[in-house]
Amino acid sequence: NAGVTQTPKFQVLKTGQSMTLQCAQDMNHNSMYWYRQDPGMGLRLIYYSASEGTTDKGEVPNGYNVSRLNKREFSLRLESAAPSQTSVYFCASSEVGRQVGANVLTFGAGSRLTVL
Amino acid sequence: AQKITQTQPGMFVQEKEAVTLDCTYDTSDPSYGLFWYKQPSSGEMIFLIYQGSYDQQNATEGRYSLNFQKARKSANLVISASQLGDSAMYFCAMRGQNTNAGKSTFGDGTTLTVKP
Numbered sequence: 001n002a003g004v005t006q007t008p009k010f011q012v013l014k015t016g017q018s019m020t021l022q023c024a025q026d027m028n029h030n031s032m033y034w035y036r037q038d039p040g041m042g043l044r045l046i047y048y049s050a051s052e053g054t055t056d057k058g059e060v061p062n063g064y065n066v067s068r069l070n071k072r073e074f075s076l077r078l079e080s081a082a083p084s085q086t087s088v089y090f091c092a093s094s095e096v097g098r099q100v101g102a103n104v105l106t107f108g109a110g111s112r113l114t115v116l
Numbered sequence: 117a118q119k120i121t122q123t124q125p126g127m128f129v130q131e132k133e134a135v136t137l138d139c140t141y142d143t144s145d146p147s148y149g150l151f152w153y154k155q156p157s158s159g160e161m162i163f164l165i166y167q168g169s170y171d172q173q174n175a176t177e178g179r180y181s182l183n184f185q186k187a188r189k190s191a192n193l194v195i196s197a198s199q200l201g202d203s204a205m206y207f208c209a210m211r212g213q214n215t216n217a218g219k220s221t222f223g224d225g226t227t228l229t230v231k232p
Contacts, residue, residue: 033220042120042207042222043161058219090161103149103211105220107161 002026006091006108013081013115021076021111023091031094032074033105034066036087043090049074050096081115088112118143120208120223128229129198136183137193137206137226145212150191151220152182155205167191203230
């Protein structure tokens with residue numbers, strides 16, 4: 001069972017270049033998320049998708065766009081990369097509900113992005 | 117809005133001893149969930165334990181327990197009988213059920229080092 005798969009694991013970009021981080025989950029979860037983790041800080045929510053066909057901004061959306069392609073896939077795009085976007089990016093998914101264990105995030109392995 | 121505060125950037129514990137990692141929170145949602153995640157040096161995020169705001173009893177999962185004090189807005193993680201493999205970064209997180217549904221907010225984390 002793969003869980004949450006994100007690619008690429010590592011990427012180096014020059015300022016101004018664009019790229020897309022891909023994420024796919026095979027747990028039939030409705031909700032998917034993109035977080036970034038900077039050194040010494042916790043995870044900050046960039047965008048999330050509560051269900052297929054919807055996306056919403058999180059805490060730090062500037063400079064990013066997302067696409068919820070279908071229930072399984074949620075991509076994050078940097079249109080014009082900046083050094084401030086150097087970070088580790090995590091994709092996650094969850095079910096949503098009030099039952100015990102709902103809303104637990106299952107994370108991908110992370111993508112380390114460096115913008116020069 | 118919701119906020120998580122972890123005031124201990126780093127903690128040390130002797131192997132086989134118990135340790136408490138502090139977490140305080142603030143939220144406008146009357147119903148919410150509190151989570152702890154572990155991030156080893158390899159970088160993946162691992163779910164440890166969950167506490168619902170209306171749960172009458174403190175959550176326990178093996179050697180992990182959550183000391184939930186709703187009036188004080190605290191959700192401390194207690195690890196009993198520490199093992200060398202517990203050395204990692206630990207994140208407290210919360211998610212509201214209403215206003216902040218879909219948005220899991222993380223603290224800045226506590227780095228735990230277990231000494232042999």
